[in-house]
Amino acid sequence: MKQALADDRAGLNRAVAAxxxxxxxxxxxxxxxxxxxxxxxxxxxxxxxxxxxAIVLASGRNMITSINxxxxxxxxxxxxxxxxxxxxxxxxxxxxxDHTIRATASGTQEGS
Numbered sequence: 001m002k003q004a005l006a007d008d009r010a011g012l013n014r015a016v017a018a019x020x021x022x023x024x025x026x027x028x029x030x031x032x033x034x035x036x037x038x039x040x041x042x043x044x045x046x047x048x049x050x051x052x053x054a055i056v057l058a059s060g061r062n063m064i065t066s067i068n069x070x071x072x073x074x075x076x077x078x079x080x081x082x083x084x085x086x087x088x089x090x091x092x093x094x095x096x097x098d099h100t101i102r103a104t105a106s107g108t109q110e111g112s
Contacts, residue, residue: 001041002097005034009090016083019076024083028064028071031090035060038093045100053096060089 008030015023035057042050063086070078 001034001037002094002101005031005038005090005093005097008034009087012083013087016076016080021071021074021076021079024079025068025071028067032061032064035093038097044104045096046103049096049099053093056089056092056096060086060093063089 008027012024012027012031015021015027038053039057042053045053063082067079067082067086070082
């Protein structure tokens with residue numbers, strides 16, 4: 001999931017840089033799907049990280065909705081501005097996934 005989200009994010013940033021509104025729309029759909037996948041597996045997280053993830057995903061979904069409105073109007077400058085606001089949210093998701101991966105790996109090693 002972490003790699004798939006990184007791939008979608010890279011695609012989004014490439015599409016924004018190239019001014020490809022259709023590519024932005026495709027990437028946003030991919031990111032939204034990754035958010036669904038990540039949330040469906042969030043029960044593996046500790047409670048604090050899971051609550052933080054819920055907040056971050058909700059913020060990300062709101063931003064995606066906002067960006068999609070700009071996609072509909074094909075205003076690439078507004079899209080670029082909104083994507084810049086989305087990137088820190090995606091950084092937070094990535095950090096939480098890293099934390100969970102490390103916690104799961106250390107838990108597995110301890111249980112061996």
